[in-house]
Amino acid sequence: MNTTFPHDPADISAHEDWFAAYAQRQYARCPGDVSPLRLKRDHTFGVLAHARTIVAEDIDDPLTARACLLAALYHDVARFEQYLRYDTFRDKDSRNHGLWGSAILRHAGCLDGESPAIRRLVRAAVALHNRYALPARLPAEAARVTQVVRDADKLDILRVMDEHLSGPRPYCPTVVLGLPDDPGRVSDIVLADALAGRVAAYADLTSVNDFRVLLGTWLHDMHFSCSRRLFAASAHAVRLIAGLPSSGPYAAARACLLARLEAVRTDRPTC
Template sequence: METNLGSASFIGDHEEWFAAYAANRCAIEAARPSGDVGPMHLKTRHSMAVLNNARRMVDSERFSVVQGRICLLAALYHDVGRFEQYLRFHTFKDKESCNHGQLGLRILKQEKRLDGEDPAIRKAVLAAVILHNRFALPEGLPEDTAIAAHVVRDADKLDILQVMDEHLKGPKPYNPTVVLSLPDTAGMYSEAVIQAALEGRVAAYADLRSVNDFRLLLGTWFFDMHFDSSRRQFVEDGHALNLLQGLPDFPPYKAVRQGLLEKLGALRDAPSY
């Protein structure tokens, strides 16, 4: 496979359009009497951070030129539906509003953003956008779609880890939007989340009962990192370690906290990692 992306990795025109689109949506929100553009600004920053994480993966993995371009476009556009979602519903919770992946697909089609791309690239990017927020990807996806969807999902998680680490290191009370309106109650926990972590699988949002559960769920994302480069970044960035260290050092979190910290710490300190 080709590994030098060259000009195929240049998506500056797409980045310019995205920046203008996001700014326009923010201006609409700001013009409202009770408008709050803060969450939308966070999504703009998040989208660019996910793109940067995707670039790191594309530079490290052995993707073809076409696969690399698909990954970068999908990363840039994965949350394009969030802006309209917030304007319409004032929330980023899909269950209380709409599926932002599907909304993003409709926006990209309406705006004809990918009409200038090769049909195979356009198809794979749109598929990755609509699939990126599923709990698990379906079996049998075309290779280019599967690679792009996994890159976006890994890159997305890596930035969310940083955002959550920075927020949960700050003063309380936590922003309800950031912590999904979960209570920060030491004695409240989910057996399902703890069990998932003990079994080495990703915990489900639907099982969360507290902020500590959320910390633990974020740590379990390591089990869903798809590439060597994203697993390495997951450990080396240190955000997951910080989040796990914030868990209570007593039951029922103690054993799973210690186990995950030892696993990630060993990987971080390994000479070949």
């Protein structure tokens, strides 16, 4: 692919075309339900849109900005192979899709027209976007690009999950990571994280309701004022948390998470 940076660093249309064609080829290989792959394609362009918003407000350097947009576009490139080979999006039951995505980009050659610096930043961000925490010694520029992708990713996952969980049951096992929709299953660790203002971990989820809580705790993992504001203003976030039971073990976490969203929206301190 022959790209034209630096004429317009924000123009990644050739890459968007490459990605759309790649997704089409993966659909054609799918013998069963292709809807989870379409969901990942739509998610990718949703993440790219959020990344553009964050970059416009918080990233001044054109090279870094371009790396952010490319990393957003390619961050889930491995999801297609993951679903086709393993029939799941759970890394635990298949492979780490961040590291795998970085390897796919290396072999696919779609970044060959970019500078070595951009290639390195994009591959690093794709490899690291799904880590629970970033390596402490990650260079600042790579960390910044990865954080843009992580924030944009989370903002669009709110949409994906809200649209799915607002729809009819039963939920698609692939979308809810195989978690049971069982109100009797509660993770004390996830609830404790929510109440303490910590980001909950996928590994601690035991049910769909735990997943709703985890999504709400992502407010504490937004790295830019823009993304934090977008998260707090998201009707998807409010609906996901409000969908938790308002009595019983989830009640306190539900109230606390909703209050925190409100506090960020109105710039007031909370629990």
